[in-house]
Amino acid sequence: MIGALLFDFDGVISDSIEIHFRGWQEVLPPLGIEPDNLVLRSHEGEPAWRIAQEMCAAAGRPIDEKEAHRLAGLKNSWFRGQPRPELYPGVSEILDYAGRVGIRTAVVTGTNRQNLHHVLGEMSTRFDALFCDGDYARPKPHPDPYLAAVAHFGLPPEACTVVENAPMGIRAARSAGLFCIALQTTLPAAHLQEADLILPDHTALLRWLEESAPEIA
Incomplete structure (x- = not known):
């Protein structure tokens, strides 16, 4: 049983996956990085800072853990400002x-x-x-x-x-x-x-x- x-x-x-993706679209392009939806969907389940690292690496712009946490914080703040999924x-x-x-x-x-x-x-x-x-x-x-x-x-x-x-x-x-x-x-x-x-x-x-x-x- x-x-x-x-x-x-x-x-x-x-x-909520598409809302999270829109959050990455807000945070990453100012750094010259276009987020990849498949990267998000494939790594969903990991913490946001790890997803930030994966997205940046996929774009050829690897980042360290400190920067990943900063970007994740920006994305999560944006997410909580949106209507509830x-x-x-x-x-x-x-x-x-x-x-x-x-x-x-x-x-x-x-x-x-x-x-x-x-x-x-x-x-x-x-x-x-x-x-x-x-x-x-x-x-x-x-x-x-x-x-x-x-x-x-x-x-x-x-x-x-x-x-x-x-x-x-x-x-x-x-x-x-x-x-x-x-x-x-x-x-x-x-x-x-x-x-x-x-x-x-x-x-x-x-x-x-x-x-x-x-x-x-």
Whole structure:
């Protein structure tokens, strides 16, 4: 049986990837760097400062960690000044189902807590735990974020299922020894092949939970 569902945030709970990309479009072009949407989507799940480094490196303009943190701070401040992104259709129904059958839930994300609460607001109380940048030693694709969630719930790895949408998070989940479902919300299936199961959207995830989850042990 599944004891806990561990959700990535941007691209899984929050339909926010394009807003983040617009933030990078505000921050990077003044430095002569054009942000690459595929770089963002491929590295989503990592902290914003790491994504800044990846975008600058892809443009042939590598930056050090101090500059990456500065740029990430600018982008995150811009992001929190925008209207709250929508949650994906089906998220509330999945949380309702988890509550009915006694599955614990957590958000496990590379975003910071300010961004998380900006998007979730009171919805954050519907999750049993929140793990953000700074709550673990090493970010995705390292296993630390998911290992922290597993330890918090006191469950064996085989009782925890991860829901992801990007390669960095999938690698983190698999490195932690967890069953990983990838949703095709921000990338096509070709980019998600390391996951144990690929589903198109949240409707399919809820159907899988209702029909198949009791068989996962």
